[in-house]
Amino acid sequence: MEATRIDENIRVCAAFEGRRVFPIWFRWRDRYYKVKKINFTWKSNQGSAKLHYYAVTDGINTYELCFNSRTLEWILDRVYTE
Amino acid sequence: MEKRRIILLVDMNAFFANIEQMSNDRLRGKPVLVGGSPSRRSVVAAASYEARPYGIQSGMPLAKALVLCPNAIWVEGNPWKYMDTASRVFQICAEYTDRMEIYSIDECFLDVTDIQDRFGGAWEIARSIKQRIRTELGLTCSIGIGPNKLLSKLAAGMKKPDGLTEIKPEEVKDLLEDLPVEKLHGIGEKTRIRLERMGITTAGALGRVPVESLKRRFGILGNILHEMGNGIDRSPVIPYYSVPDLKSIGHSYTLNHNTRDWDLVHRHLLRLSEMVGRRLRKQNYAGRTVTLILRYEDMDTFCRQKSTSEYLDDGYAIYKVAASILSQQQEDKRHIRLVGVSVSNLIKGIYQLELFTNRRYRNLLKVLDSINDKYGEFTVKRASLVDLELQPKTHGFEHKNIVQRLTPT
Numbered sequence: 001m002e003a004t005r006i007d008e009n010i011r012v013c014a015a016f017e018g019r020r021v022f023p024i025w026f027r028w029r030d031r032y033y034k035v036k037k038i039n040f041t042w043k044s045n046q047g048s049a050k051l052h053y054y055a056v057t058d059g060i061n062t063y064e065l066c067f068n069s070r071t072l073e074w075i076l077d078r079v080y081t082e
Numbered sequence: 083m084e085k086r087r088i089i090l091l092v093d094m095n096a097f098f099a100n101i102e103q104m105s106n107d108r109l110r111g112k113p114v115l116v117g118g119s120p121s122r123r124s125v126v127a128a129a130s131y132e133a134r135p136y137g138i139q140s141g142m143p144l145a146k147a148l149v150l151c152p153n154a155i156w157v158e159g160n161p162w163k164y165m166d167t168a169s170r171v172f173q174i175c176a177e178y179t180d181r182m183e184i185y186s187i188d189e190c191f192l193d194v195t196d197i198q199d200r201f202g203g204a205w206e207i208a209r210s211i212k213q214r215i216r217t218e219l220g221l222t223c224s225i226g227i228g229p230n231k232l233l234s235k236l237a238a239g240m241k242k243p244d245g246l247t248e249i250k251p252e253e254v255k256d257l258l259e260d261l262p263v264e265k266l267h268g269i270g271e272k273t274r275i276r277l278e279r280m281g282i283t284t285a286g287a288l289g290r291v292p293v294e295s296l297k298r299r300f301g302i303l304g305n306i307l308h309e310m311g312n313g314i315d316r317s318p319v320i321p322y323y324s325v326p327d328l329k330s331i332g333h334s335y336t337l338n339h340n341t342r343d344w345d346l347v348h349r350h351l352l353r354l355s356e357m358v359g360r361r362l363r364k365q366n367y368a369g370r371t372v373t374l375i376l377r378y379e380d381m382d383t384f385c386r387q388k389s390t391s392e393y394l395d396d397g398y399a400i401y402k403v404a405a406s407i408l409s410q411q412q413e414d415k416r417h418i419r420l421v422g423v424s425v426s427n428l429i430k431g432i433y434q435l436e437l438f439t440n441r442r443y444r445n446l447l448k449v450l451d452s453i454n455d456k457y458g459e460f461t462v463k464r465a466s467l468v469d470l471e472l473q474p475k476t477h478g479f480e481h482k483n484i485v486q487r488l489t490p491t
Contacts, residue, residue: 001108001155040105040220044162047458053163055105062106080106 004079012065012074023054023065028076033058053077086251088204089319090192091226091234092175092211095243097188098128098164102157104220113154117144127159131243167219172322174214178207183319191231193319208246229254232315235267254313259286266310273307276300285311328367332375332424333357338471340379340417344408349470350421351408352401353460356467358425359397360459363451367428368393372403375422376411384411393429396447398464400425 011027025034039062040055049070056063062080067073094100098116103109113133118124124144136151148154168187176182178201181193194204201207208225215223226237227248237247249257263285264274280299282288288311296304309315333354341347351374362368370393376384386407394400404423453462460467 001106001157003158037107039107040101042163042166044166045458047454047456047461049458057107062108064105080108082108 002081004081006076006079008076010065010074010076012067014067014074021052021067023056023074026063026065026074026076033063085195085198087193087195087229088198089228089231089234090194090204090208090211091185091228091231091238092171092190092192092223093225093238093242094168094171094188094215094221094223096128096130096134097168097221098159099130099133099157100221101164101167103130105163109155109157113138113151115144115147115151115154115156116159117156119158129154167221170219171215171221171223174218175211176322178211180321180323181319182322184322190322191234191319205246205248212244212246230313230315231317231319232267232310233313236261236265239265255286258289258311258313259284261285263288263311268310269307273300273303277307285313287311289313327430328365328428330369330373330424330426330428331358331361331365331367332373332422334375334420334422335472336420337418340419342415342417344412347408347418347421348405349466351404351423352397352464353467353470354421354423355401355404356397356463357459358423359395359400360451360454362395362425362428363447365430367430368395369425369428370394371425371427372400372407373422373424373426374404374407374411375420375424376408376418377420377422378414378416379419380416381419382416384414386411387426389427394425396443 006028008028013024013026015022015024022038023035025032027033035056036059038054038056042053044051044053046068049068052067052069054065054067056065063076064078066075066077068075099114102114102116109130111132112130113136114130115126115133115138116128117126126138126140126142126144126147128140129138129147133147133151133154136154138147138150138154144156148156164187172182172184172190175190175192179192179194179197183191185191192207194201194207198204198207201210204227208227212223212225215221222244224238224242224245224247226234226239227246228234228237229249229251233249233254237249238245240247261284263269263277263283264271266285269277276299277283277288280291282291288307291308291311293305293308296307298304300307335350335354337346337350370391371387371389372394373385373387378384388403388407390403394403400423450462454460
């Protein structure tokens with residue numbers, strides 16, 4: 001299992017349902033990744049900005065996506081590969 | 083008639099490892115170790131249940147753990163992830179009662195004495211909490227039910243993982259009779275050895291020793307030991323929102339490499355002092371005693387205090403006091419492994435006392451604090467800290483952070 005820090009801006013398609021957000025797919029380095037499952041979510045802060053983290057899988061690898069509620073940016077934080 | 087006291091202890095199973103297994107399905111069913119960066123002198127913060135049969139325990143050096151279980155998958159810890167998840171667990175528990183004591187990042191006591199009837203009894207409350215934690219977070223916990231904190235803690239440890247155990251008052255005597263004393267929470271290795279020298283190895287035997295005899299050997303602790311041996315614990319569940327005033331605030335950092343580079347040590351000390359200052363100001367504290375902590379390569383720890391006439395809450399002022407202690411220590415030829423600083427002798431509400439005279443500097447601190455509050459710690463910092471290399475934070479939890487996320491129901 002290898003964890004790689006990426007920290008790159010990505011394009012994300014997400015559904016906002018009630019007070020929750022569900023990433024559906026993301027585009028990273030010219031490739032689309034369909035989110036098959038959201039495994040876990042958590043929050044942290046960067047100053048007053050709330051960061052929403054999603055550990056998701058495309059069925060192959062696990063990706064940690066981060067949504068910054070102040071800048072409205074999505075970041076691919078880490079990738080876990082075999 | 084006074085209701086029978088009932089306390090629950092909610093204990094999250096292999097908490098950090100369980101969270102990592104939930105986050106990444108490829109880790110499920112495998113031995114997982116959570117710790118710091120592998121390049122550092124890291125210890126295991128948590129081991130999954132699959133890793134435990136290999137003899138791996140929390141606190142064990144990571145290198146040793148990997149020798150015991152070469153197939154174990156190491157995962158770098160993420161304290162923010164664990165703190166946020168813990169706050170969600172405690173939020174669920176607090177929906178049942180506000181008489182909840184956060185005992186550690188993965189344990190809390192609930193006093194359900196007054197609410198048990200409303201939820202169909204303590205067993206039903208425990209079942210409901212377990213189910214919600216599983217459904218909402220995907221995690222498992224063990225819950226112990228008992229007439230006090232000591233026995234609920236004992237009960238929670240009897241069935242792991244995913245257990246639910248109740249110790250009823252009428253079962254206590256029989257249960258404790260042959261129970262090894264060290265199974266009682268609060269009896270550590272040193273006390274166990276001292277008791278063993280007295281011929282006491284079981285809780286039952288401990289309970290039968292005359293209290294005066296225990297007091298002669300253990301002082302004030304003798305009384306507590308006598309009660310523990312009889313399954314008595316009078317300590318209350320202290321609600322999480324009534325946290326007592328702090329005694330000290332401090333930070334420490336294990337350096338990336340052992341060093342005698344004093345410039346580097348000073349820069350880390352300045353950074354840590356700034357962190358302490360920030361926390362003091364955030365919580366409206368100031369303190370008069372600064373403690374410098376140095377741990378050397380041979381694990382010998384140096385710790386010295388210095389008191390000032392003024393109360394301090396400014397990182398640079400704290401650094402200057404700590405640096406003056408450090409300067410006397412620079413003759414030591416050993417390399418330094420860890421640097422720490424803390425401030426004690428605290429007073430709260432110093433601003434109201436208006437003891438500070440340098441208003442311009444206070445105003446500057448306020449502006450810097452507001453910028454760092456908005457954009458994150460060390461967004462604005464002293465120039466000497468700009469290129470200071472740090473390892474990512476992989477351990478260290480502040481209960482205060484969790485408590486602040488919760489509001490009483």
